[in-house]
Amino acid sequence: MPKISxxxxxxxxxxxxxxxxxxxxxxxxxLQLNIPLLPIYWHMIALGWISQIIFGVSLWMFPKNKQTISxxxxxxxxxxxxxxxxxxxFRFCSEPFLLNNRELVFIPFIASIxxxxxxxxxxxxxxxxxxxxxxxxxx
Numbered sequence: 001m002p003k004i005s006x007x008x009x010x011x012x013x014x015x016x017x018x019x020x021x022x023x024x025x026x027x028x029x030x031l032q033l034n035i036p037l038l039p040i041y042w043h044m045i046a047l048g049w050i051s052q053i054i055f056g057v058s059l060w061m062f063p064k065n066k067q068t069i070s071x072x073x074x075x076x077x078x079x080x081x082x083x084x085x086x087x088x089x090f091r092f093c094s095e096p097f098l099l100n101n102r103e104l105v106f107i108p109f110i111a112s113i114x115x116x117x118x119x120x121x122x123x124x125x126x127x128x129x130x131x132x133x134x135x136x137x138x139x
Contacts, residue, residue, distance in 0.1 A: 001060050004073025007081055008056025015048025015088070035096040043095075047116065048088055055080070055123050062130040076126040084119025087112045 023041050025031050059077055073081075090112035094105035 002071055002073050004077045004081060005056040005060035008052045008059065011081075011085060012049045012052035012056065015044045015052065019044030019048065036099070037096060039095050040092055043088060043091055047084070051120075052084070055084075058127055062127060064130060074126060076122050080119045080122035080126060082119075083115045083122065087115030087117075087119060090115065 019041050022037065022044075026033070026037050059073065064074075090108045094109040094112060097105045098109055
């Protein structure tokens with residue numbers, strides 16, 4: 001399994017764990033905060049957990065070709081990983097405060113969107129050439 005796949009899968013599991021812990025803590029009445037955390041849980045589950053597991057497994061299961069299998073991953077897949085995770089961190093730090101402190105967190109919020117889209121776009125560019133059909137053996 002390539003190193004990049006392991007990183008995607010490990011970070012995906014980390015987002016699942018953190019998301020479940022935060023959701024559980026937010027349901028305890030004495031720990032209630034006046035900030036909206038529901039969008040954070042959804043991003044942790046959808047982009048943090050599910051998408052990163054899918055990205056990691058697909059990079060592992062669809063290798064470029066037999067001669068150029070890299071144990072570390074390509075530059076494009078690392079850009080995807082870093083920008084997606086950096087965008088998620090910016091999102092987690094800015095979105096809960098968007099309603100009350102719009103001026104303060106607007107730029108990190110926009111940066112999170114741009115970084116997440118860049119991460120998904122780089123993943124698509126990386127995986128698209130791998131989805132070609134393999135030639136069949138003539139019998």
